[in-house]
Amino acid sequence: MAIKFKTQPRKNPQDMVAPEKFYAAAIGNGETDMEALAEMISYQSTLTDTDCYAVLRSLEHNIISELNQGRIVKLGSLGNFQVSISSEGKVTPEEVTATDITKSRIIFRPGKKLRKLLSNLSYHKAS
Structure with missing residues (x-):
């Protein structure tokens, strides 16, 4: 299936008096949430959609936790x-702080x- 796009006018931020140019912009074709992903995975495995959803929620939780620790x-x-x-x-490394x-x-x-x-x-x- 093809990705749909539309054209959008945009100004040049470096030259605001220049005429607008037109660019392609992708159009979203709906959404898929975690519940839907869990259901899809359950049809492709022996797990229930509830089990798959629990794993995806755990994955989300653990990614957040690991990123929070700088990993x-x-x-x-x-x-x-x-x-x-x-x-x-800053001019010197010593001047840089949190x-x-x-x-x-x-x-x-x-x-x-x-x-x-x-x-x-x-x-x-x-x-």
């Missing part, structure tokens, strides 16, 4: 999660199978 969470061919931070710049941290975020680095998926996608312009 990189490697999920095999799925990919890796890691905390990243941004801070204000109070200089301005933002934190979670980075996900997809594994080989997910990266391969991106190279095999097809697209369809929404009407």
